Structures are given as C-alpha cells and as structure tokens.
Amino acid sequence: MKTLFIKGGRLIDPSRNYDDRADLLIKGGLVEAADKNLKPPDGAEIIEADGLVVMPGLIDMHVHLRDPGQEYKEDVLSGARAAAAGGFTAVAAMANTEPVADEPPTIRYVADKAAGAVARVYPIGALSKGLQGVELAELGRMQKAGAVAFSDDGKPVLNGTLMRNALQYAGGIGALVIVHEEDPTLVGKGVMHEGSVSSVLGLRGIPATAEEAMLARDLMLLKMVGGRLHIAHLSTAGAVELVRKAKADGLPVTAEVTPQHLLLTDRAVKNSGYNTNTKVKPPLRSEQDRQALWEGLLDGTVDAIASDHAPHHSDDKDVEYDFAPFGIAGLETTLPLLLDELASGRIKELTLSMLVEKLSTAPARILGVEGGALKPGSPADITIVDPGRSFIVNPDNWYSKSRNTPFAGRQLKGAPVYTILSGEIVMKEGVVADRK
C-alpha cells in the first residue's frame, strides 16, 4: 500500500480540539503521524494541501441506498460513489429496502456488497419485522451480522408498547435505536408543513405536533426503561426544545438534523411552483423552526448533521405533487451546502470545526464506529476540502443514480476535493476512482 503525505493543510480534528496547520503521514491505511513540519518519506505520494482543510472522513449516519429491491433508484455501489463524491468516507444505510433488512442475511448482503466499495457502508437493521411495527425484529442476531443500529426509519413506530420493548431490549444488548418521529394519525394525507403556505397552496398539511407528540412519548419511554435513543431528522422548534430538556435531564438521547431543514422552509414549495423535489419527510418547516434548528445545532442539542439521502427516480418524482414520493437525495450536496452557509457568514457562531464535529466525530461516537479523528493510529479516512471553490449544483453530474434535489442550480462556495478511504484516494477533484 502506498505511503501518502498530505502537506501543509489546515488540519481539523474535533476529537482533540485540534485546528491548526499540520502535515499528515499515512501508511498502511492508518494515520502514522499528524504534526507540523513533518518530512515526506522517499517515494510517498504528496498531496499539496496549502489552502485546503484536512478533516477526518465524514460519516453520513442516515442514508437510503435502496438496495436490495429498488436498484433503479440507487444501489450500494452507486451510493458509495455518491458518498465519496460528496466527501463522505462512511454511510449508515437504513433498513427500508425490499426485502426489509430485518434478518441477518439482508444485513450481510449489504455489508458484503460494500466490501471493496469506495465508502464504508454500515447497515442499520429494522426495529420491527417487515417495518410493520408489530413484532420486534432479531436485533441481537443482526447486531452480530454487522448492524450498527436499529430503526424503522421511513415508518414511525405507532405502537407505544413495541417502542418500549424495543428500547428496553436494545438497551440490554447495547444497541442504538434510531427513531423517525411522526404520529401517522396526525400526518394523515399531509404532503407539506401545515401552516400559512400549505393553506395558500391548498396542499394538505403535516402539523409540527405530529413530530413533537411522538418524540415526547419516546423520551418518556426512554426515561422509563433506559436504552440509547437517537432522533432522526429533527424538524421543529418544539422538537428541539424537547430534546434540549431531555438532555438537561440527563437522558441518553442524541439527535440529528438535515441540511434541507437547516436551509429551506415551506416557502420553497411555493417559490418552486410545487416542485416535487421539495416534498420530503419530515416536511420543510417554517422559518421559525429553521432558526430553532440552528440554535439547537449551535448549543449542542443537535449532535449530528445527516443527509437523509433519499434517492428517487425522476419517473417517480416527475408527477403531480400529491403523487410524488417523499425524499431528497443529499449525499453530493450536504457538505458543500454547509460550507457555503459557513462562507456566507449568516450563522455567526458557526465554525468549520463545529461542522466537522457534526459530520464526522459525533456520528462515529453515536454509532460506535471507528473514524471521526485524525491522530496516529486512526484509520486514514480523510476528507480534504477547498473552502474557496465555487460551483453550481448540477445533479446531471452526480454519481448517485437519482437527481432529486431542490438545490439544483444553486451556486455554492466550498467543496470536497479529495476523499481518502483507508489511505487510498477514492475521489480527486470531484472524480471518483474505483478501488484497486
């Protein structure tokens, strides 16, 4: 394996509060040294990183790879390429595939297919059999097969007793439960956030309460039976407040937010003329909710940022608003969108180090996987970013099989220029290479 030397970049390692110039020496797929003024060994491949930012490989803890079953939208390999293109070295893949990843063979299928892919793919197992919300799936056996967490994501767990048992049982085997909080009886046939915009557009609304009511229940169950709970894609001010309070009470809860909820509001549905790429769950909320998500991110209530990459084929999305599936494909926009927001200076307290924490160190910690740090002995999963690079989002150039994004045509400043997996360059200047 080649020796890599990353020279003169700004190194950010939130795991040890490091943010300064440093060289990185990589050997045998691991970080051998990370320090100032290192000497490149003879024969090492040198990456000149002057003006670039070097960070631990980003980990997207919430993606849908549609494999098995809907490979026309995405598969494990195309999803991994999209990850590498977007600066992610690892993703955690949700279980709502066909068949559902609710037994060890499906978990192993995903893991095996990902061996040799350009990104690590951590399978997430279903919480209930067939995502039916009735019986517990085989959490322990799936854990042994490689599942890093358990979730019915895409479908909320309506049955309170099942959620109680799931939390309690998963707690006993040290497993993380990830929840999609949305009371389906309050969602009804809603297709966007319920508020003034849905009222004008004549689209059925999804009230903020649908998320908050179920979140409140699950936090109470967590208090009652213990376990470890991670809340997927927070979207409302009330939800942020509930998590903030739960954390203050010392509950073992973590939470994530997506770039779309940090950057867009329900106005996007109107301004785009009912573009179905604005249709997502949870829905794009109000401006007040959006601001509360940033507050939660800055004060630590929200631990992580995840894309909730939900690829859909244009055949499915290019229809009337009510008929389109929910979801935004985000692997190739998440990092640039956040870098751009940082460059804009709109969020005063936001720092690059904080973004790396939310996109790498925190997801590694929550999922209990390696990565999220760059010090001697760390796996050499590295993302290198050019904060000054401007480009226009063009989904036609994506590695993902899908194109569904409300950000197409946006000019962004800041992009990943290298993605390195186990010491191997898998993406350079936007071009993904297959692994040797």
Add this chain to the structure above:
Amino acid sequence: MQTLRRKDILGLEEMSAEEITLILETARSMREIMQRHIKKVPTLRGRSMINLFYEPSTRTKASFELAQKYMSSDPINVAGTSSSLVKGETLKDTVRNLEMMNIDCVVMRHPVSGSAHYLARNVEISVVNAGDGMHEHPTQGLLDMFTILDKKGRLEKLKVTIVGDIRHSRVARSNIWGLKKMGAEVVVSGPTTLMPPDMEDFEIRFEPSLDDAIEGADVVMALRLQKERQEGGLFPTLREYAELYGLNSRRVEKANEDALIMHPGPINRGIEISSELADGPRSVVLDQVTSGVAVRMAILYLLLGGTKEE
C-alpha cells in the same frame, strides 16, 4: 386590442388588478355576443383546444365548451383518470401527446393542488386551470367578480362574506385573491375545522360568529359542502351543519338590504343554503352561470386571440 401577456391562467393570486380588470371588461362584450340570436363569432376560428377533466364536472366543462364554440374554435373533451395507485399514462405524457396534435390550449381540471402549475411548466401551449385540487379555480373567481360587478357596479370597498368550507375550497381561494386585489373586503366564516389552518398569508378576517360575519355584507357567498368532510370527522352531522352554518332568509337579514346571495354550485339544498334563499329575489346563482361563459370567452380570447401568427 389588448391581450394578456402571459401563457397560462393558473390562479388569481399571481394575477394583477389590471389583468383582472381587462378580463372583466372583455367579458362584458362577450356576454353581448352570447346574447345574440346567432351567437357565434369567428374570433378563434382555426384554434383547437382540449378540455382535460380528471374530475367530474357538468357546469364548468359545458361552460368552457360553449365559450370555445361561440368563438368558433374546435374543442374536444378528454376525460382523464388519475391516481397514484393505478399506474396509467402520466399527466405529462398525456398532454405532450395531445400537444403534438397541434392544439393551442389545454383547459384542465385535476384533483391535485398544483397540477396546473406542473403542467404549465412542462408544455409550451397555454394552460387554463379549471380547478386544481383545493388550490384555485380562477375562472370561477373571475365569474363571481363579474357577477358582482355587473349587479353592484363596483367591487371596491364591498364587504363580501364567504361561508362554509374555506379550507378545502379552490373557489374560496380564487375569490379571496381576486376580490382583495380589486379592493373588496373579504370575511370568512364557518366551522373552525373547515378554516385553513393558518390564514395569515391571505390577510382576511375570520369571524367565527356567522351573524357577525354577515352583518353589513354586500355579498354573501355560500360554498358547497362535501359530504366526505363529515366522514373525515371535521363536523358532527349535516343536520348540525345546516342548523349552525346553513344560510337562510332569516340569517341574511343582517346583511345589507340589497346584498347578493351567491353559490358556485352544485347546491346541496337545505344544507349550506335554503331553497327559498337560493331561488329568491336576491340570489344571483343563475346569473353566475351565464357570467361563466362570458368570462371564459374573454379569457380564451385574451390568451389566444389577436394577431400573434399573422
């Protein structure tokens, strides 16, 4: 002669007061034409149109078709079937195919809000929205304004009270936008569960007491109540609805003496409006239907007429 400088008629929210005025003025001449013995003018001769209805309709479809025929254009009617469950031909494919038969305009009714916007983005020909889900029904809003203008001589500073299921009503939305642009005051009333969840962007007044809402009104408009709203749990029974929110002669006594009584049809007699009121002297329910043809003639003329091709 002026024309509308736009490709499509999708809703009144995006239309200016000047455009609305132009349509209403043009509709006046159109009504004269349709009241002639030989009610046919060559204005749109050689123009072809598709009336694409994904929802059943008697009045609106007949009204568009007659408007098209009075102006010598060639309309055909196509009944679409639309469902997310039954995978048929997509809306986009359907209309693109029809477009290749060299039609000039598509008039569409569709159960999904925003479908007209979606279609307009995807075809080059003009799209006229004949009702999209709960969003807008612009020609209905225009014909209602035409009727009011005709009877009252003005729209400005009139108090218009709309009663009933505002939440699910495209008729209400188009009337709200249009009337407000023309300077009228709009008040809505009805069960709170049938109001839009948030009315801030409409800038209208919600008056929970029907009597207060009607007090001093120049126009009282009832909306059709869909029976499935009761099944959806939004109000207890039709009987209770009629008793609390149904319009009748006694209830409209508080309105101005010469107040107009309106309803977009079809009427559920005895539920949202009593027969004696709907058939009474102040009712303009049938005038609305006549206005509909005139307004649709005006719109088609302003969109497609003139000398674009010469």
